[in-house]
Every structure is written in structure tokens, then in C-alpha cells.
Amino acid sequence: xxxxxxxxxxxxxxxxxxxxxxxxxxxxxxxxxxxxxxxxxxxxxxxxxxxxxxxxxxxxxxxxxxxxxxxxxxxxxxxxxxxxxxxxxxxxxxxxxxxxxxxxxxxxxxxxxxxxxxxxxxxxxxxxxxxxxxxxxxxxxxxxxxxxxxxxxxxxxxxxxxxxxxxxxxxxxxxxxxxxxxxxxxxxxxxxxxxxxxxxxxxxxxxxxxxxxxxxxxxxxxxxxxxxxxxxxxxxxxxxxxxxxxxxxxxxxxxxxxxxxxxxxxxxxxxxxxxxxxxxxxxxxxxxxxxxxxxxxxxxxxxxxxxxxxxxxxxxxxxxxxxxxxxxxxxxxxxxxxxxxxxxxxxxxxxxxxxxxxxxxxxxxxxxxxxxxxxxxxxxxxxxxxxxxxxxxxxxxxxxxxxxxxxxxxxxxxxxxxxxxxxxxxxxxxxxxxxxxxxxxxxxxxxxxxxxxxxxxxxxxxxxx
Numbered sequence: 461x462x463x464x465x466x467x468x469x470x471x472x473x474x475x476x477x478x479x480x481x482x483x484x485x486x487x488x489x490x491x492x493x494x495x496x497x498x499x500x501x502x503x504x505x506x507x508x509x510x511x512x513x514x515x516x517x518x519x520x521x522x523x524x525x526x527x528x529x530x531x532x533x534x535x536x537x538x539x540x541x542x543x544x545x546x547x548x549x550x551x552x553x554x555x556x557x558x559x560x561x562x563x564x565x566x567x568x569x570x571x572x573x574x575x576x577x578x579x580x581x582x583x584x585x586x587x588x589x590x591x592x593x594x595x596x597x598x599x600x601x602x603x604x605x606x607x608x609x610x611x612x613x614x615x616x617x618x619x620x621x622x623x624x625x626x627x628x629x630x631x632x633x634x635x636x637x638x639x640x641x642x643x644x645x646x647x648x649x650x651x652x653x654x655x656x657x658x659x660x661x662x663x664x665x666x667x668x669x670x671x672x673x674x675x676x677x678x679x680x681x682x683x684x685x686x687x688x689x690x691x692x693x694x695x696x697x698x699x700x701x702x703x704x705x706x707x708x709x710x711x712x713x714x715x716x717x718x719x720x721x722x723x724x725x726x727x728x729x730x731x732x733x734x735x736x737x738x739x740x741x742x743x744x745x746x747x748x749x750x751x752x753x754x755x756x757x758x759x760x761x762x763x764x765x766x767x768x769x770x771x772x773x774x775x776x777x778x779x780x781x782x783x784x785x786x787x788x789x790x791x792x793x794x795x796x797x798x799x800x801x802x803x804x805x806x807x808x809x810x811x812x813x814x815x816x817x818x819x820x821x822x823x824x825x826x827x828x829x830x831x832x833x834x835x836x837x838x839x840x841x842x843x844x845x846x847x848x849x850x851x852x853x854x855x856x857x858x859x860x861x862x863x864x865x866x867x868x869x870x871x872x873x874x875x876x877x878x879x880x881x882x883x884x885x886x887x888x889x890x891x892x893x894x895x896x897x898x899x900x901x902x903x904x905x906x907x908x909x910x911x912x913x914x915x916x917x918x919x920x921x922x923x924x925x
Contacts, residue, residue, distance in 0.1 A: 472648055476705030479550075479694025486549075486693065490556035497553040500524040501607050504600035509785060516861055521600055528607075529597050530854035537847050540642035541710075544649055548629065548639060548677070549693030554614040558628040559676050561618030568621050570631075580637025581729045585737050587634040589801050592741050593794055595780040595787070597853050605777055610634060626676045629691070637729045640688040642843050644713040644721075644836070645882075649687035650696060651706040657682055660700035673699055686713040688721065714836045715889045722832030730835050731816075732809035734842035739917045740804030742849035746925050750800055757792060769795070808917060812838070812910050819887075819906035823894040830894055834907065837886035841914050844879035848872055848918060872922060880911050 479486065504521040516522050536547050548555055587606065594602040614628040621627045629636060664670050675681055677691045681703065684690060696703045713721075744750045761769055769792040774781060779789040789797075820831045855868055887907040891900045 472707055473697075473704040476650065476694055476697035479705075480697040483693075483695060487556070489550060490553070493551050494553040494556055497611075500527055501600075501604050505604040507600070509599070509782070516857065522857070524600060524603070525597070526854070526857050528603065529850060530857050534847050534850040534854060537638070537642060537843060537850070540639050541645045541843060542647075544643045544646035544687040544692045545639055545690060546692045549691030552629075554611050554633065555626050555629050555676075555691070557611060558614040558618035559624060559626050561615045562622045562627065563624045565619035565623075566621075567623040570621050570627055574617075574621070574627065574631045576631075577723065577725045578728075579632055580640070581725050581733055583632060583634040584637060584729060584733050585805075588733075588737050588741050589798055592744070592797055592801060593779055593789070594777060598787075599776075599780070599782065601776060602780075622678075624674050624676060625678055626691070627678070629676075630678045630689075637726070638734065638846070641726065641730065641734075641836075641839050643687045643690075644717075645710050645839060645843070646687050647710050648705060648707050649713075650684065650690055650692065650703055651708075652682060652684050653702045653704075654682070656702035657700050660702060665698070665701055670700055686717050686721065688713070711886055711889060714839065714886050715893070718833040718836045718890060719829055719893075722829050722836070724828075724832065727813075727832045727835040728809075730838050730842055731812045732805050734846055735812060735838065735914055735917075736805030736807075736809035737801055738846050738849065739808055739921075740801035742852065743804060743917070743921055744797055744800045746921060747800070748925060750796065753800075754792065754796055757796070761792070808913065811913050815906050815910040815913065819891070819903040819910075822899055822903035822906060823891060824899065833890055833893075834887060834903075837883050837890050837907065838910070838914070840882035840886065841876075841879040841911060844875050845914065845918060848875060849921075852921075869922075872918075876915065876918060880915065883911060884908065 501524070504524045507521055510519045510521050514522055516526055539547050587610075591597070591602070591606055594605065596602040596606050610633075613632070617628040617632060618626075660670055673695055675696060676693070677689065679689045679691075681696055681699065694705075697705060758770060761767065770790050772781065772783075772788040772790045774789065774791060774794065776782065779791070779794045781788050816831055816834050817826070819834055820826055823830055855865055859865055884904075884907070888900075888904055891903045891907075894900075895903065
């Protein structure tokens with residue numbers, strides 16, 4: 461067993477070196493993804509919507525829908541946990557475009573407003589809510605507006621700021637924060653040997669002058685400890701004979717580096733974003749409560765002769781408006797969607813925050829760092845939930861093609877059980893850094909109640925409603 465474990469870092473180091481030597485190939489792959497991405501978001505938007513006779517294998521719009529929401533996004537999230545941010549460094553079209561634009565752009569300094577730490581949370585929340593308002597999972601025009609708009613934003617930021625950098629990816633990308641959280645669970649990262657780095661000041665690289673490298677995502681390489689910010693592009697592999705792709709325990713970054721990385725915006729993204737707003741976005745389409753509230757409000761408005769909220773004259777880029785598909789949102793629909801998602805986010809996020817605060821108090825005097833550290837233990841269950849929510853689209857498209865899905869329930873349960881166990885294990889390890897028995901056990905009990913709260917959301921969505 462020790463021989464195998466010792467061989468893995470060597471194999472991974474060679475893989476990192478291969479990536480470093482074949483940077484041109486990686487860039488070529490990125491441009492290939494850019495071409496496919498552009499085709500899938502532009503062409504379906506100018507084609508007629510599919511009719512009832514269309515199938516996944518013969519309609520480009522359905523193919524694009526399945527590619528983006530059925531395969532692309534769920535498995536990009538999964539790749540973060542398995543490989544770190546390889547998607548960002550090797551495949552992401554927005555990353556390639558913003559870096560290319562910055563190569564020929566103005567190269568301006570990054571302004572303070574861009575460097576604000578709350579953007580990962582705010583951008584994720586706004587994008588998630590807006591996507592529901594325009595039915596981004598169903599209609600290609602909405603896809604073009606949301607994803608295309610994000611891509612245009614990435615290019616503009618690249619033109620304005622940085623020189624051959626990914627300023628957009630570092631600060632403004634709507635999923636950057638999510639990717640950074642999930643990458644903390646990855647079993648590999650580019651590790652920095654600080655002793656070798658110091659030796660390089662005297663000896664260079666292999667005895668030669670150190671060749672500078674461009675870290676496009678603006679990671680301070682010498683102080684890089686984990687995988688949250690690294691895009692895994694391989695450019696720095698072998699730099700100063702001190703950086704190499706290495707294996708690690710999937711719990712390492714959360715447990716051992718969590719206190720250093722703890723910050724309130726990450727906690728907000730976990731509790732109110734992934735375990736709040738995202739749950740609300742998945743819930744409202746299947747919730748009988750949403751329908752009951754809508755019916756009651758509609759009756760209340762009619763009784764008082766207030767009819768404008770029931771009108772369906774909003775443009776498609778503000779609220780879903782496809783009369784030929786009998787799919788039109790009224791102003792009441794739009795207001796309720798936003799209210800339901802935000803309300804769900806506040807309820808679940810606040811409940812979890814209270815429980816984490818209780819767990820923190822069990823460990824001794826209340827400390828914000830401990831709270832933020834414990835919150836990171838929820839990353840596995842948060843990531844699993846978003847994966848399950850997105851994969852619901854995958855299953856609905858397959859169900860429309862009469863693909864047998866009897867296995868889906870068992871897989872969902874297995875994913876939830878596995879994520880619960882992983883989060884529980886992380887919480888137990890984190891709590892052990894701050895207290896021994898019985899405080900550790902008491903804190904874990906509060907955390908376990910938090911897991912039950914999260915599980916209640918997915919029970920409602922898949923089995924309760």
C-alpha cells in the first residue's frame with residue numbers, strides 16, 4: 461500500500477510536467493471548446509423552437525439543451541471535486557477569451573470595485589435567480605442572453621484590465637466561488653516546496669536562470685497552499701524546481717487550511733447560495749406551496765380589482781414570454797419566483813447559520829473563524845445538492861425520450877448518503893482541531909441537525925412534494 465501511495469505523486473508530477481510542455485496543445489483545445497460553445501449558444505437561438513416530434517438525436521436545440529444543462533454543468537461541478545479546477549485551466553471558453561482579450565487590451569490596473577470579496581456570492585445569486593425568471597433551462601434565447609452575456613462581460617473585462625490575465629475569472633465569474641469551494645475537496649493540487657523555492661534564489665532552475673511564468677488567474681504562487689484558486693493549467697509545473705502536481709487527502713484543505721481560508725463571503729455562498737438560493741431555484745417548479753400562494757394572491761388581487769400584476773406583457777429577456785408555447789409569466793409570476801427563491805434562501809441559510817453558531821459555541825468561546833471553518837464542512841452536501849438539482853434536467857430530457865430511469869432514485873439516495881457522510885466526517889475532523897470530548901461530540905450533534913435540515917430540502921423536491 462505504501463509503495464502505491466508513493467508512486468502516485470511521481471505519476472502526477474509527470475502529468476503536470478506534460479501539461480507544462482504541451483501548453484500550446486492545451487490552448488488549442490480551449491479554442492476548440494470556444495468554437496463548440498459559440499455554436500451551441502448562438503445557432504439554436506436563431507432556429508425555431510422544437511415541436512412535439514423533435515428528439516434529442518435529431519433536433520439541435522434539444523441537443524444544445526441536453527449538452528449544457530444535462531451534461532456540461534453537472535459534470536463540470538463533478539470534475540471540480542475529482543480533478544480540481546482543470547475545467548477552468550484547460551477547457552473553459554470564457555477563461556480562454558478573457559485571457560486572449562487581455563493580451564491585446566488596455567492592460568489597466570484592477571480597480572477596487574472588482575476586487576470586492578462579495579462578488580462570488582452576489583454574482584451567483586443574481587445569475588441563479590435571473591436564470592429562473594427567463595427559463596434558461598428551457599429556451600435557447602435565454603441561454604444566449606445569460607451565457608452569452610457572461611461571455612461578453614468576460615471579454616470586456618479582459619480588454620480593460622490586466623495583461624494576459626484572467627481578471628474576470630478571479631473576481632467576477634458567477635461560478636468562480638462555487639468552483640473554488642468544490643476544488644477544496646479535490647484529491648490533487650499543485651504543491652509548492654518552499655525549501656526548493658528558497659534554494660532557487662541561489663541555484664536557479666536546474667542550475668540555470670529562472671524563467672518567469674504567467675499565472676493567468678493571478679495566484680500568488682509562492683504562498684499557494686491549496687487548490688481553491690489554482691486553475692490547474694500546468695504552466696507553473698516545475699517552476700523554480702518547487703511546484704509539482706501532487707496527491708493529497710480530499711479532506712486536507714478543508715480540515716487543515718480551512719481556518720486560514722475562512723471568510724464570511726465563503727460562508728454566505730455555502731449557506732445562502734448553494735444551500736439557500738440554489739435550493740429555492742430548484743424547488744419552486746415542483747412546489748405545491750408556490751401554486752397555492754399564487755392562486756391565493758391572484759384571487760386577492762382580483763377581488764380588489766388590481767389586475768396589472770396578472771398581465772403578461774413583460775419582454776422575454778425579463779420574464780419568460782413564449783405565447784406560441786403557452787409559456788408566459790405574468791408580473792405576479794415573476795415577483796413570486798424571486799420572492800420564493802430569496803425566501804427559501806433566507807430560511808435555509810439562516811437556519812443553518814444558527815445551527816453552525818450553536819456548534820461553534822459547543823467548542824468553547826464563540827469565534828467567527830471556527831464558524832467559517834465549520835461551514836466549509838458543508839461543501840460536500842452543498843455540491844451534491846446542486847449536482848442533483850441540475851441532473852434533474854438531465855433526467856427529464858431522458859424521460860421525454862422514454863429512457864428507463866428506474867435506477868435514478870437509488871443513485872440519488874446514494875449520492876445524498878455519500879455527501880452526508882463526507883460532510884459529517886469533515887465536521888468531526890474540524891471540531892477535533894478545536895476541542896476534545898465531550899465538546900467535540902456536542903458540536904457534531906448540532907452539525908448533524910444542520911445536515912438533516914439540508915436533507916429535508918432534497919426529500920421535499922424528490923419525494924415529498
